[in-house]
Amino acid sequence: MKSESRYTLGFWTITLLLAIVKILFTLRPEVNLFTEEAQYWLWSQNLDWHYYSKPPLVAVLNFLSTSVFGNTELGVRINAILAGVGISWVTFLFGAYLYDRKTGFWAAMVMQAMPVWWLASTFHMTDSSLTFFWALGTYLAFRAICEGEKRLWIWAGLATSMGLMAKVVMILLLPTVFIYLLFAKKMKAQKGNFILFVGLSLLGFIPALIWNWENNFDTFKHLATLGGAGGGESKPFDFGNSLKWFLEYFSGQLAIISVFLLPAWILCFLEIFKVKEKSSIYLILPGLVTFSAFAALSFLKRTEVNWPVFAYTGFSVILGAWIVRQSKAWRRYAKGAIMLSIGIPVIFLLPDFSGLKSIPAIERGEQKALNRLSGHHTLAKRLDFLKDSLDLENEFYFSDSYHTSSELSFYLAGHPQSYVMNMGSRKNQFDLWEDMSQYQNKGNVGVFVSMNHESMEGRATFDSLLYEETFVPYFGEYPVRKVKIQVWKNLRSYQPFIPDSY
Known part of the structure; x- marks a missing residue:
């Protein structure tokens, strides 16, 4: 028990220290809001049921946070920082629920080592709240399937509903849970609860339907265009372009889950496909469904690297469990890779306490990165x-x-x-x-x-x-x-x- 508490303390210590790093980054006078962050802040000054390209949650959160912290960079980014703490916390809970707190700790460290987490937890974009509610909805839905309690299905549905008010792609959680229920042969027993879960989840569409009914369904037309279904003259299929877009997308996914951990990811995934243990299948399924959907789209048009990464939270639980099971040498490698993956962004984000960033080459590199x-x-x-x-x-x-x-x-x-x-x-x-x-x-x-x-x-x-x-x-x-x-x-x-x- 004492050992278990040690992992909980370690998790909260590291997680809160990383939150402080991001607050210090936000307070740097030379660092301003990212242009999309400024746009979402402006939405919060013009509150509505929905917006042209996105649901309302990002604007509502900005309205609430700036009411407390004022119209400042911290007033906007505190939402992302808190979302990052929440994503890590849910990952810790998921690992502890499936295995123990030691696994939860390492799952959270893997999560915090992934560049996708740094992006979602530093800059307040729609992916910040989307990733949190995806992680929470995935965790609660799994507990609901395992424990069969209606209250857990209700909470999972409400989390999914909130995620839909962050970004419509949250809808992919519904087929993910459906596929897993079929795989685990639990659909018959959980049919009523699953219908309840879907019904509550779809409540998240209400703001979008109200706004689009009043605005010529512009959001649906916008999403159709992003999906390649409109927006100009059709062009003949170009296999060369399609292959280039797919390779850009695929290589981007490797980078955004941390290249330092790439050997561990490969061995971990090979083990999952070999053993086919049910909880591991559930953890990997959301990421695979989402990755595959955008991979298919990447053959039709250029697909942004960040689009599927909100669904990768389950991957960190899988790798955390894998690390705990490995030999001392592999654990040492994984710890080193995690330290590098966390340490490099920390150095980059922190103000220039040491004078290192005053070196012309480093200063120039930082300027390009923060342009x-x-x-x-x-x-x-x-x-x-x-x-x-x-x-x-x-x-x-x-x-x-x-x-x-x-x-x-x-x-x-x-x-x-x-x-x-x-x-x-x-x-x-x-x-x-x-x-x-x-x-x-x-x-x-x-x-x-x-x-x-x-x-x-x-x-x-x-x-x-x-x-x-x-x-x-x-x-x-x-x-x-x-x-x-x-x-x-x-x-x-x-x-x-x-x-x-x-």
């Missing part, structure tokens, strides 16, 4: 300065990119609602909100901010140009990007590109 996370606050400070120096009043800010517009709203003083002037991109959430045509012939000053265009290319015309500059924010001594800033007087006409693609 999309830097320069936004500096740009906003420059715009706030121009507002004061040019004595602007009742001005509005707009860009050709929803990424830039979202960052402007977050970092500008007062957090003004910004606008996007579509110049040829596909539809996004800004196309559904009130646009800047409301300022037409009202005498307001419009501030155009772009990282892609030197001019508005006739999409908008104003009476006169008041000021123009090209601004370059820096990360240390290195330039991040060039930004065109133009200050215009009185919007005369507005003719944005009207997207017909989703």
Whole structure:
């Protein structure tokens, strides 16, 4: 018992220390919100049942957290950090439930060694809450199957429902549980409970149905386009491209579960397929179902590496159990690989306490890695300065990119609602909100901010140009990007590109 408590203490000590590392990273002044994080924060300032491309949970969580911590980077990222603690905790519980706390500890360490966990638990994306509720739903559903208690099926259904409000791909848990019930020959005994589980899970679709009913089912069209079912002229099948996309996808999956542990992963999976033990099959099934679904899609179009990784939480429990069973030499290797997989991100995320990151080559490498996370606050400070120096009043800010517009709203003083002037991109959430045509012939000053265009290319015309500059924010001594800033007087006409693609 004393040994078991030691593993619990070890788990919480390491997990909370890693949470502190991510808080310190978030507080680094040169590190800003990732552009998608800024977009989801802006959604929280415009609460709705659903959004163009995603369910509402990410916005609701941002609304709650920023109500406590303010509109700050920590106010946004605390959601991801807490999700990371939750993912690790559920992994620990799953390993302890199947085996013992020692296995739970190593399962959680494997989880925290995987780059997928670092991404989901550092940056507040939809995958943060999705991965937590997937892990929780998978764990509760397994306990429900084993113990047959209705209350566990109810909790599993509610967890799955919450996951659906994070990202629609959570629906893949339903066929996963169904397949396992058939495999374990428990469908007949659990049929009623499974139907209850499905019914409760599907409650998570209600916000999406309400919003899409009111908005021309735009989300469904968007998802169909992502799946290759629309969005332009059909093209002939190109085997070369398909093979390239699949290999990119497959190699990306190897990297995102930690290359340092790759030999252990291979041996562990070979053992599972040889023994076919039921709990191991359940743990591997969600990841395999999801991996296979996106692998098939990768033959039709380029598939993002991160799309299936939320379902890999069960893999860490399998590998944790495998590590515990191995010889001393293999355990030593696995511990070293885990230490490397955790230690390298820790060094990268922490502020420069040692001066190591001041070495030009390392600083340059960090700048490249953090390029999309830097320069936004500096740009906003420059715009706030121009507002004061040019004595602007009742001005509005707009860009050709929803990424830039979202960052402007977050970092500008007062957090003004910004606008996007579509110049040829596909539809996004800004196309559904009130646009800047409301300022037409009202005498307001419009501030155009772009990282892609030197001019508005006739999409908008104003009476006169008041000021123009090209601004370059820096990360240390290195330039991040060039930004065109133009200050215009009185919007005369507005003719944005009207997207017909989703």
